[in-house]
Amino acid sequence: MNTKLGKYTSFNTLLHHMDARVKLITMIIFMVSVFLDYGTTYMNLVVDLFLFLILVILCIIGKVSVGTIFRALKAIWLMIFIILIINVFFPATKTGDIAFSINDFPVYWSSIMNVIFIFARLVLVLMMTNIFTCVTKPLELTNALEFLLFPLSLIRIPIHKFAMALSLALRFVPTLQEEADRIIKAQASRGVDYKQGKIKDKVKSIVSLIIPLFVSAFTSSGQLADAMEARGYDPNAKRTKYKTTHWSIVDTISLFLAASFLTGAILLAIFPYDLFSALQITLPKLK
Amino acid sequence: MPIQLNQVYYTYNLNRPDSKRALEDISLTFDDHCFTALIGKTGSGKSTLIQHLNALLLPDSGRVQINEHVLDFPVQVKKNGKVNYRKMKKLHKKKLPQVKEIRKTVGIVFQFPEYQIFEETVLKDVSFGPKNFGCTEEEAIEKAKKALTMVHLDESFYERSPFELSGGEKRRVAIAGILAMEPDILVLDEPTVGLDVRGQREFFHLIQDLYDQGKSIILATHQMDVVLRTCSRVIVLDQGKVVLDSTPLKLFQDKEFLSSSSIEPPIVFSFAMSLIERGMPIRLENIRSTSTLAEEIARVKGGKQ
Structure with missing residues (x-):
């Protein structure tokens, strides 16, 4: 890659x-x-x-x-x-x-x-x-x-919500990469070979990566939402810029x-x- | 000697500006049927070392031998005495057919192992490992059932979805997933983080059982009371180097070393040490947990044992 x-x-x-x-x-x-x-x-x-x-x-x-x-x-x-x-x-x-x-x-x-x-x-x-x-x-x-x-905000489309979602998505790319790396290692020690094998085995091995990845992505997005609310994030409030x-x-x-x-x-x-x-x-x- | 590491070096992001040396000149031998603890601060190289034990990471240079399987990466030197990185790189690109055998011999339970779960039912997930190592469907299920019994999950769990289980039960399913592969050597990376007290106790009972059955256990942990209670050997890592290779008894008595490496001896042990300082003739080598300490005090005071 x-x-x-x-x-x-x-x-x-x-x-x-x-x-x-x-x-x-x-x-x-x-x-x-x-x-x-x-x-x-x-x-x-x-x-x-x-x-x-x-x-x-x-x-x-x-x-x-x-x-x-x-x-x-x-x-x-x-x-x-x-x-x-x-x-x-x-x-x-x-x-x-x-x-x-x-x-x-x-x-x-x-x-x-x-x-x-x-x-x-x-x-x-x-x-x-x-x-x-x-x-x-x-x-x-x-x-x-x-x-x-x-x-777009003039026609009442909430762009800062989009921007927040986008920046969070970008923020989580490296985290997901790390997570994928961990899962690959865990499955590799269970004998999964991501590089070799028949096509059927390969598909199976990809399933064993994707499902845990989804599970952890959903979990961490839930946790993130809680953490943001706990720190007072209000999607409708006016936002200021840190930088x-x-x-x-x-x-x-x-x-x-x-x-x-x-x-x-x-x-x-x-x-x-x-x-x-x-x-x-x-x-x-x-x- | 099932595992032997010889002058193993490992650097993350080698030859890049953000490279980080993780292991430096590690030479260790783990004997058959050992119960060894790996301790050290976060970032001391424990996890990196563990991943070398079943070829998830390959050393930049050095030699790893697991039973008869050898992974050897000798340092390639140019005529002018400099390291030949290109030749080293080529060495790492070679196919290593022995890796699969190694992974079958050495099972690793990672920190938070429950993220490896992906099948619809508990039984299917646990039998995934053995199937990968060439077992037939029936054999794999047989092994899975055996492993699930070992972690105290009964038949009612077999057809349930692993995702609806509680955290502790998920952890047990994940560990069963490794046990089902029947590895000779079990490596555990802080396996009890996030488990409740009862779960932790049960877990260490399980490990003790496995050890008694003849498996080798290598345990990375921060819990010194566990080290004292169960392990016969302790290896301390600091900044990628082995700084101490000894027994728990010697480690916890070495005050100078403890303070310099910021390791806290378990309370039981400190208590026993202060009792000795105040003149109570306790035999330190007998102290492993609260109950053994109580027995010692009773013995000295002439009470009932």
């Missing part, structure tokens, strides 16, 4: 000190711009490349390991392969230039570019979320979410940069500009 991916690591960098709300907004902006359509697949890839460079710079600033992200990609190679097969054998368009033929079966450039494009989007989204969670404490994350969801956030000049600049990035992306999407035909570079036709 790759536990390093997306795990908050405490460093003293610019990104770590930024306001979580700004980071969250920036991430959303980046995500929107990944999924905008800039006219042609080539232009989309150009924007993706630009975004990739920005993200690599952010990785370097925030001391996030790029290697970890690419190591995590190992798991999705199979998916990429399947997408490739589907795209090659069932092309979306049967026009455009043919890259090569396998036994007279034409493989279109558009199929190949499509796969590259899907892959690029996946990598970018993974990078963004990974950078975000690596430099933001889970608690700050929930605070930021609570702040951004505040319009106040400080807005700094860096936040203003970043927000401004992110906003201009979004404006640029939207403008480019509305008024498509084909860089390649302007530079008179000929590429295989996709349509």
Whole structure:
């Protein structure tokens, strides 16, 4: 299990000190711009490349390991392969230039570019979320979410209850991990082998892990509820923040940069500009 | 000699910034049919050591032998004298077929063992262990029934759901789950935490019975009166090292060591010691519990024994 991916690591960098709300907004902006359509697949890839460079710079600033992200990609190679097969054998368009033929079966450039494009989007989204969670404490994350969801409170949706539930859920991830570890050890001494054995045995061994885990999760959630009430938690009361956030000049600049990035992306999407035909570079036709 | 540890080292999160040395140069031998106590403060490495006894954790370096099964991780050294971590890592990745046999020989009862319960009925849960070690359904149920009788749970419990039992009964089901595997060596990690007084007493009776039947018992505990009453050997751990390997009688008399390692001798023992200081010729080696102390006083005073 790759536990390093997306795990908050405490460093003293610019990104770590930024306001979580700004980071969250920036991430959303980046995500929107990944999924905008800039006219042609080539232009989309150009924007993706630009975004990739920005993200690599952010990785370097925030001391996030790029290697970890690419190591995590190992798991999705199979998916990429399947997408490739589907795209090659069932092309979306049967026009455009043919890259090569396998036994007279034409493989279109558009199929190949499509796969590259899907892959690029996946990598970018993974990078963004990974950078975000690596430099933001889970608690700050929930605070930021609570702040951004505040319009919902106008229509009487209790967001701070959601935020509380979310922060508790995040708080209990490592606890459950520990619990799972303990249960695995206890069952291993009863002869369960989680790694080897037939499929039937494996299913059985997973049951012997999941049921105790659920039981303990329910027990501890009940205990937690009691402990919170004992200390006077009232879900309807107005909540104050233990940690106040400080807005700094860096936040203003970043927000401004992110906003201009979004404006640029939207403008480019509305008024498509084909860089390649302007530079008179000929590429295989996709349509 | 069923268990032998040789220069065992273990570090949590090895080669990471948050690494923590848990065991350092542990060399111990547990003989056949022993009743040994492991004591030490929280975080002294008791639980880590226990997990080495049935290969739940493998030593970073060192050798663990359980009966004829050997887990050996000798230190790999490069030509320049530095430790070759890559080669060590490779050694740990090898498949270890002897692990299953080891786990069959050494049964561990963890702290709060009731979280290992998962089946619908008590009988099914207890027979889970033997089935994993290759018993047929009937054999497993036979063993489960035997184990449940040992922990004083009668037939009326067999078909009940373990989740609706009381805390003490759950604990007994969990312990039966280990006993049903019929391990030769039983390792217990603070097994009575959270049990009421009666449950604790019954539990130690059970352990004593098992010991009398010929099993070896290794017990990690904070209860010194239990150590005095039952154990014939005591090992004190501190910061991952063995600091004392002796008998309870010697340990509780060693005032200097007790104060430096903040271990409180049991009240019975302190009482007997002060009686001796005031001139009563009590034989300390006879003192194991309140009743034996009373017998000693009666003997000295010439009363009825």
